[in-house]
Amino acid sequence: MSSSVIRSKDNPLVRTFRLVAAQARRAPADLVLAEGIRVLEEATHSHCRIEAALASESFGSHPREKALLAAWQSRGVAMHRAADAVLKVLSEVAAMQGALALVRVPARSLKDMPVCTRPLILCLCEIRDPGNLGALLRSARAAGATWAASTCGSVSAGNPKAVRAGAGSTFHLPLVEGLQPAALIDYCSSREIPVYRADAGRGTPCWEVDLRGAAALLLGNEARGLGGDFWSGIPAIRIPMATGAESLNVAAAGAVLLFEARRQRSGILATSPDRT
DSSP: OOEEEEEOTTTTHHHHEEEEEEOTTSSSSEEEEEEHHHHHHHHHHHHSHHHHHHHOOTTOOOOHHHHHHHHHHHOOOOEEEEEEEHHHHHHOOOOOOOOEEEOOOOOOOOOOOOOSSSOOOEEOSSOOOHHHHHHHHHHHHTTTTTTEETTTTSOOOTSSHHHHTTGGGGGGEEEEEEOOOHHHHHHHHHOOOOOOEESSSSEEGGGSSSSSSSSEEOOOOOOTBOOOOOHHHHEEEEEOOTOOOOOHHHHHHHHHHHHHHHHHHTTOOOOOOOOO
């Protein structure tokens, strides 16, 4: 741990943090900004490498903070103290929690994705809101998804807001980004993985679709969904809703579908009196 306190916003390390936070083209490749105790804990206990950490002069007074500092020291993380004024420049949250880190999350391709007999894959197609994308990855991890993918036009999972919304899922759930839709569909087709697209108004009710085996769930853009001829041949799956309800937020819809798949895979019977 560096004994000096960084007080200049023009410090080279601070500049690197700022580039990564802004996702600037000049930012070092594969680095993601982690902020918040929960997110920092998830990063620390993942297989990702923490390249550097910045902490306030008072950070370490609480048990969870002490545990983080001890873990960083044991892993040889380059940890530096920084003045609160410097950290506030880097932080995007209203109540700063006193520490940030640069975490290396290597880019992956389809060939890097885990292979198993019954994969559950979450596919995000042109999701633009980082909060939605992060929430979807968090649900995917919690529901036991094998891996996730996003198509070109989707916001980056390395967006700081997406990382926070995902509660650190970015550091655990295998993810491939920037795919062409055809590459994603070809991958599933060649491996006989059934693909289903979420549709708010039509399709088979989700609890009537067999999700016990391999399955890929597609969720589309917040405003347009999965429109266009390219997706029209893919079977639609819907979430039955109460009369008068128009649709769910994409993050909520994704959570419902993912946990319906988990329910089926766990052998739990549906108990809803209305299956239409």
